[in-house]
Amino acid sequence: MTPELTVLVLAALWQMVQLVLYAVPANRELGPGKTMSPRDPQRLDRPLSEQVSIRTGRLSRAYQNHNEALLLFAVAAVVVSITGQSGPFTTACAWVYLAARVLYVPAYAFGWVPWRSMLFGAGWLATMLMLVSALL
Template identity: 60%
Template sequence: MTAELTALTLAALLQCVQFALYAVPANRELGPGYTMSARDRDPSRSLSDKTARLGRAFDNHFEGLILFAIAVGVVQMSGQNTALTAACAWAYLVARVLYVPAYAFGLRPWRSLIWMVGFFATLIMLLAALF
């Protein structure tokens, strides 16, 4: 498996870990009555700040993962895997791992800077595939 595909697989597994990091405290805080419902109404209780941040980090990774998966797919299918695209794939993964605690603990401006590393790593992969 190429470095890009390995990083993509690990990024998908990170998303699974992020789901657990968010879902467990959210279920405890909101209660099973709400979490097992159709959620047609707002919950009667609020999530803690940290749990809400974990939920936003989870959603944010879905958004980033889509673009990263496209970048990996384009590089992989066009056979344009290089040391640069491999380094970018690993940079994306490291950034996403660091992003979770940075968001959960409200580390500013680090959360945004970490996010930018992952975004620009993905952008560089897409541009490398074009040129």
């Protein structure tokens, strides 16, 4: 397995950890009646994400953000791996992505401005550079 695919697996595992980091406090705050319901908009006063504490809401948004970022990173990791373009540069980019995503969660949860945005940018840039390097 290439280093980029190893990082992809670790990023997917981190995504699973993020779900737990959000789901546990959300279940405590809302109770199982709401969290195990079908969450139909007609039955809720407002979305569940608006009914939790500020920090739990931030953890939810960080989780959703990683859902979006992970897709692009997965494309980059798979492309450089199957085309045989894995190398020191793409490996470094992959590790930067993962480090940025791990640090992004506490940065978002604790409202670290501007660090949250800078960490997002670092992960996004690392992914973009992997994709561009695959075209060169």
